[in-house]
Amino acid sequence: MRMQKEKENKRLRFLGEWMLCGKKRRAVKQEAKAAGPTLPEPWQMRMSSLYDALCSMREETAASAAEASECRAVCERKAEETASGVLYAASAERTRLAAESQRGKNEKKRKQQEQSRQFAESGREEREALRETAEKQRELNEMERILRESVREDEHLAFAEEMKTFREYINGLCVSSAEAQMYELRRETERLKREIGALAEALRGSETGENPER
Known part of the structure; x- marks a missing residue:
């Protein structure tokens, strides 16, 4: 469980850095756009399509991260419920054994x-x-x-x-x-x-x- 959390944190950290790089790229693009075109039109279209693909990938990654976080919360809740059920069963078993022992003593x-x-x-x-x-x-x-x-x-x-x-x-x-x-x-x-x-x-x-x- 701890290794899974560390992997998830690394992935989220990488995603944050990627989004920060995307912001920087957008700022550079806006500055270049304000300064005027510096690349031929085909290259600009290609760069725009690549940028759109990166934005789409970023949105999909954010959705996957949210889904993974929700799955992790569900798994932790089920683990807690299972642990509490095991503890309750152990307590009930101890109570049953104590009652049987007491009945044996009373019979003797x-x-x-x-x-x-x-x-x-x-x-x-x-x-x-x-x-x-x-x-x-x-x-x-x-x-x-x-x-x-x-x-x-x-x-x-x-x-x-x-x-x-x-x-x-x-x-x-x-x-x-x-x-x-x-x-x-x-x-x-x-x-x-x-x-x-x-x-x-x-x-x-x-x-x-x-x-x-x-």
Whole structure:
């Protein structure tokens, strides 16, 4: 673009010098005309035709210069419009990428909150299982008390032995059921802890610019 402008300036400078020379030639011609003819008639006609041709060429050159200037203005305007369009497209792309990144972060945060909620629910289920076990133990104690009060004194020892065996059997069932539930709840809790830790690490990596899939 700069080289084209320099060429156009050189051409316009040459055109100006040419027009100045034309003015000088017209002044010389007018002086010669005032002084009287100095050349034969055929030569004067030939010089006049040459002068007319030069004037026509000068007018055509001026028109071409005006057209070139207009074309240059149009090209510069289109270049500016293209540059502004490219900048707008780049800005829109950056905005889209930022929005996608924010949506990804929000989705990871939502998953982390969901895992935390599931972990809290698993803890609540564990507490509920312990409460049910305690209630069963209280019921067993109450039943033992009622049976102990209802037996006769002479059958007390035999009934106490049977009650001990029955209590050990019931306790074994309760403990086995509670231990199985506790084992399943612990295993689920450990799994949820690992998943929450992985999600937290991925979220920290995405916020610091690292690879979130690492």
